[in-house]
Amino acid sequence: MxxxxxxxxxxxxxxxxxxxxxxxxxxxxxxxxxxxxxxLNRFTLATLPSLPAAPDNLVADDPYAAALGQQLxxxxxxxxxxxxxxxSCHQPHKYFTDGLPRSQALxxxxxxxxTILGATHSPWLFWDGRKDSLWSQALGPLQDIxxxxxxRLGLVRIIRQHYRREFEQLFSNKADWVQLQRVIDRQxxxxxxxxxxxxxxxxxxxxxxKVIMAYERKLQLHPARxxxxxxQLQRDNxxxxxxxxxxxxxxxxxxxxxxxxxxxxxxxxxxxxxxYEFHNIGAPEADPENVDLGRxxxxxxxxxxxxxxxxxxSDAGADDCQEMRFLKKQGKELVGAFKTPTLxxxxxxxxxxxxxxxxxxxxxxxxxxxxxPPYYDPGQHPSRPHFDILPLxxxxxxxxxxxxxxxxxxxxxxxxxxxWSAP
Amino acid sequence: xxVKLTCREGCIAICLLFSFTAxxxxxxxxxxxxxxxxxxxxxxxxxEKMLHSAxxxxxxxxxxxxxxxxxxxxxxxxxxxxxxxxxxxxxxxLKHTTDIVAKEIPLWQEQISRLRNQALExxxxxxxxxxxAYVRTWQxxxxxxxxxxxxxxxxxxxxxxxxxxxxxxGKLNMNSSPGKRGLTPGMSLEIPSLSxxxxxxxxNLSSSRISRKLTVFAHVEPETATTLVPLNQxxxxxxxxxxxxxxxxxxxxxxxxxxMPGHVHGLPTQPRxxxxxxxxxxxxxxxxxxxxxxxxxxxxxxxxxxxxxxTFNIRL
Numbered sequence: 001m002x003x004x005x006x007x008x009x010x011x012x013x014x015x016x017x018x019x020x021x022x023x024x025x026x027x028x029x030x031x032x033x034x035x036x037x038x039x040l041n042r043f044t045l046a047t048l049p050s051l052p053a054a055p056d057n058l059v060a061d062d063p064y065a066a067a068l069g070q071q072l073x074x075x076x077x078x079x080x081x082x083x084x085x086x087x088s089c090h091q092p093h094k095y096f097t098d099g100l101p102r103s104q105a106l107x108x109x110x111x112x113x114x115t116i117l118g119a120t121h122s123p124w125l126f127w128d129g130r131k132d133s134l135w136s137q138a139l140g141p142l143q144d145i146x147x148x149x150x151x152r153l154g155l156v157r158i159i160r161q162h163y164r165r166e167f168e169q170l171f172s173n174k175a176d177w178v179q180l181q182r183v184i185d186r187q188x189x190x191x192x193x194x195x196x197x198x199x200x201x202x203x204x205x206x207x208x209x210k211v212i213m214a215y216e217r218k219l220q221l222h223p224a225r226x227x228x229x230x231x232q233l234q235r236d237n238x239x240x241x242x243x244x245x246x247x248x249x250x251x252x253x254x255x256x257x258x259x260x261x262x263x264x265x266x267x268x269x270x271x272x273x274x275x276y277e278f279h280n281i282g283a284p285e286a287d288p289e290n291v292d293l294g295r296x297x298x299x300x301x302x303x304x305x306x307x308x309x310x311x312x313x314s315d316a317g318a319d320d321c322q323e324m325r326f327l328k329k330q331g332k333e334l335v336g337a338f339k340t341p342t343l344x345x346x347x348x349x350x351x352x353x354x355x356x357x358x359x360x361x362x363x364x365x366x367x368x369x370x371x372x373p374p375y376y377d378p379g380q381h382p383s384r385p386h387f388d389i390l391p392l393x394x395x396x397x398x399x400x401x402x403x404x405x406x407x408x409x410x411x412x413x414x415x416x417x418x419x420w421s422a423p
Numbered sequence: 424x425x426v427k428l429t430c431r432e433g434c435i436a437i438c439l440l441f442s443f444t445a446x447x448x449x450x451x452x453x454x455x456x457x458x459x460x461x462x463x464x465x466x467x468x469x470x471e472k473m474l475h476s477a478x479x480x481x482x483x484x485x486x487x488x489x490x491x492x493x494x495x496x497x498x499x500x501x502x503x504x505x506x507x508x509x510x511x512x513x514x515x516x517l518k519h520t521t522d523i524v525a526k527e528i529p530l531w532q533e534q535i536s537r538l539r540n541q542a543l544e545x546x547x548x549x550x551x552x553x554x555x556a557y558v559r560t561w562q563x564x565x566x567x568x569x570x571x572x573x574x575x576x577x578x579x580x581x582x583x584x585x586x587x588x589x590x591x592x593g594k595l596n597m598n599s600s601p602g603k604r605g606l607t608p609g610m611s612l613e614i615p616s617l618s619x620x621x622x623x624x625x626x627n628l629s630s631s632r633i634s635r636k637l638t639v640f641a642h643v644e645p646e647t648a649t650t651l652v653p654l655n656q657x658x659x660x661x662x663x664x665x666x667x668x669x670x671x672x673x674x675x676x677x678x679x680x681x682x683m684p685g686h687v688h689g690l691p692t693q694p695r696x697x698x699x700x701x702x703x704x705x706x707x708x709x710x711x712x713x714x715x716x717x718x719x720x721x722x723x724x725x726x727x728x729x730x731x732x733x734t735f736n737i738r739l
Contacts, residue, residue, distance in 0.1 A: 035609040260613030277691065277713065322657040326692040326709025333688055 029252050030240045037233045039259070044227045048271040051120060051217055056309040056316040057135050057210045059170060060217060067423070068166050069215030072208060074422035078142065078158055080106065080149035086141065086212065089113040092420040093413060095345040096219070101356025107146030110292070112356040115349055117411075118272040118342050120217045123323045127338045127354040128298030129278060132324055133314075134216050135209035136307040142208075153191050156204045157184050171207050176200035202306065206313035218419055221344055226255070226408040247408055253398075254405025262368075262392055262402055264343075273343035273409065279388040280336045283367070285375035286355035294354070295337040296382065299329050336374050336385035347407045361406060365399045368392055466556035467669045473549035474637060474667075477542045484538035491531040498524050553667075554631045557640050560669045564661070564704050567644035570628035573715060573739035574651040622717040626736045634731040639672060639724055640665045641733040643707075652712060652739055660707040662696065664724065671703025678723040679707065683716055715739045 032040070041047060054060035072078060076085040089103040090096040096116040103109040111127050119125065125137035141147040142155055150158070159167060160177065168174055179200045183191050193201065223231070229246040236242070247255070258264045267275050278295040285291055302324070307313050309321035318325065328334075338354045352358045358367065369392045374385040394402070414420055501521045508514045558565050607614055631642040645652050646659040664672035681690040694709040712718060718737040723730065 031611065033609055033611055035607070036612045039610065039612060039614060256612060265614065275713065322709065323692070326657065326694055326711075328689070328691060328693045330693075331689055 027240050029249055029256070030243050032233055032237055037230070037237060040230045040255075041234065043265075043269065043271060043273065044230045045221055045223055045271050046227065046231065048118075048221075049121070054133070054213070054217075055320040056133055056314040057213055058315040059207075059210050059214050060135075062170070062214055065170055065211045065214035066218050067215075068163065068170065069211035069213065070419065070423045072163070072212050073215055075162070077162060078148055078150070078155065080154070084148050086138070087422065089141075089147075090116050095349050095411075095413070097349045099350070101351040101359070103147070105141075105147045106149045109144070109146050110286075111354050112351060114341060115345065116216050117219055117221050118274075118344060120213075121272060122274070122276045122339070124276065124278075124298075124339060126298070128294045128301075129339055130298040130301040131305065132302060132308050132321075134213035135206065136305065138209040138212040138216075139205060139307055152201050152205045153180075153184070153188055153193070155208060156180060156201050157188050159204060159208055160184060167204065167207060170211070173203065173207070176203055180204075199312070202313055206307055209307070215419070222411045222414060224344070224409050224411045225251075226405075229408070248404065250401050250404045251408050252405075254401035254403070255408070257394070257398055257402050258405050262394060262398070263390075264402070267340045268343050273346075274340045276339065278334065278337035278339055280333070280338070280374055280385050281368075281389045282371045282374040282385075282387050283338075283353040283355075284357045284372070286357060288375060288377065291336070291375065291377055291380045292354065293336060293381070294334070295339075296334040299327060299334060302327060303329070332383050333386045333388075335381055335383055337388075343406065343409055345410050347410050361403045362399070365394075365402060369394050369399065463556045463559040464669065466552055467560070467667075470549045470553035470556060471667055473545055473552070474633075477545035477549060478637070480538050480542035480545065484535050484542060487531065487535045487538065491528065491535060494524065494531065495528060498528065550633055553633065553640065554629065557631060557642070557665060557669060561642065561663055561665070561703075564663055564701070565631075565642055565644065567630050567650040569630065571630050571643070571645065571735070571737045572651050573712075573737075574647075574649065574653045622738060626717070626738070628736050628738060630735065632733050632735060633667075634724065634733045636731045638667060638729070638731045639733060640667060640669075641722060641724075641735075643720070643722075643735055645710075646706070652737070654715065654739065655711065655713055657692065657709060657711045660694075660710050661700075662705040662707050662722065664703050664705065671701075672724075672726060673699065673702045674726065675705070676725040677705065677707075678725075680721045680723070681710075681712075681718060683714075683718055712737075712739055 051061070059065035073086045073090075076083050076088070078085060084105045088105060089098040089100075089109075090113060091098055098104075098113050101112060103113045114127065119137075120134055123129075123132065125131040125134060126140065131137040131140060142150050143152065160180075164177060168177065179197055183193060183197055225246055229243065232239075232242055232246055243252075258268075267277065267279060269275055278298075280294070302308060305311070308324055309316050310318060310324050314321070346352075347361065350356075350359060350361070352361070352364045358364045368389065371387075371389055371391060373387050376384050378384075498521065501517065501524065505514065505517050505521055508517060558568055630644055631640070633640055642663040644650050644661050646661050647653060652658070662677065664675055664677075666672050677696045679694045679696070681694070682688065690711065691713045692709045692711045694707055694711075696705045697708045698706040700706055716739060718739060720735045720737060722733045722735075724733065725731075
């Protein structure tokens, strides 16, 4: 009996020893220096700068414009078949994405619908950055035959039908409506517009974009577990229990990999986990018959776009449009490069890559771990695409940890925020 | 015949040796004088002379190397002839000549390396002198002396594609060593650090430089309140161009390129000269650096169909 007791106590001792080493290892992972915390804080929403100035959109911060924009955003009448709204592909409960590889509206789009959350902080919009403002971006899908399928006059006609009073109130644009009255009433199917009428159409179209932008600018991200974890580190980095309640050991290990060994933070940095730049990471070519040249075409489109910061529809002076004036138009690194997407809410915004080539985060990580070089077709590519990543050589456990960390970037969907649903 | 020629060349070399030593001494005296001189124009004149003298020394060292190579070829030929000759008086005479030529070659080489070092040293001192003089001449347009600095002194900032580099698909994984990372002091996170960028220690970071073909003196400085370079913000630079004699270089066409040697990527924008504010003083707009590290800014300058290039190194 005594021997049995002895054995039992030994067993107990070894168990507790095991626990202690385990705890010591865990607490090591949770130990961050002051410099670590300063570094990590640069990734939190607390350091998100205030909304960038929008000199090209005078109503960008007008609450009335935002309310009107919200109506337009959710209005399916703004489409050829009356069934497509912005919100069809940018659904609030999916973090303003649609969960599809490529969006389905009137047809199938070429690329994946990115989230709108945080988009106002990016100097360039769309995967290829072919737009330089949210208001100009909003006009793209409205006129795309695979999305809303409207032409400019068609859009103006719908706005007149449902929102003329609101537009007149906000933009005092009565003269434009009068100018277009006849053409909308009599010949909207086969219009022959004068120069002045065309200008009036472009003004109203851009105003529609501007109110939608005013709405999108108001959408806010709420702190995710990662943000709260770093907040706790700042308040008290000694209380490991409180830290462990916010992020598991696996997630913390993943965070350390994300910031270091896995190189993710090289491009996915800052409070929105993006540098807003264009890179070619060799994602599989979605359509080898018609390769996607990404930013290379994006800069060409920007130069011919009728709704940029430098255009007649912009409210800005030329001096305000620095990004457009000093646009980088050449460079081999533009070929097949796409904008670094935000990783906020990434666990809920799949499929991934510009054409939804990967359906899971596991597939994404597998690509980064041993990437294939970009597809190259000398007949279609102007030059061999640059390849901006290097194989990571991570093991399975590390990949699991990284994916665990990515889950901590999900913000809660606000239950009672009126901006997150149709007005 | 062959032997006589090479001997004559040897004599020329020895004469040259004396003449260059004399020039070096003269130049040293000039430098001493200039240090005491407050007159920028005099400094420029002297600096210019030194620079040209350095160029001449460099050119001479090249021409001497050609002669030296020729001499070595002749020596090899002589040795082959010697080998073929039967032992006797003629053999002895030829051997004597061969020995004389063989002894000459190290002298030549010594002279060549001396000239080369002298040229380098002289060029370096000329540039220091000229830079001082130009900065004085261009007051009050020049606010910044020394190197260009970034506003963000904290290098641990999010390492904006620090480890990203474009690679040729055929050379996949050439430069990568996963698992090996520079640890940043005071941090337990193994963040992408600047250590992987291999910035050479002896990098010339001066904001004032002479062009490659020695025709233009250029100075740049950020047109910000503090003359510091803001990270990730579009800002302006001031570019000052002058001829070597200190006179403003007006009406120059300037093309600007910027890149990071460690990353194979360029600037995120395309900066350009938008205005010549005063003769030789140009406004550069659209400058933006998206990450800390070693940047190289190249200004390709064209005046009257003549091209020249000035390069600045910046460590942000």
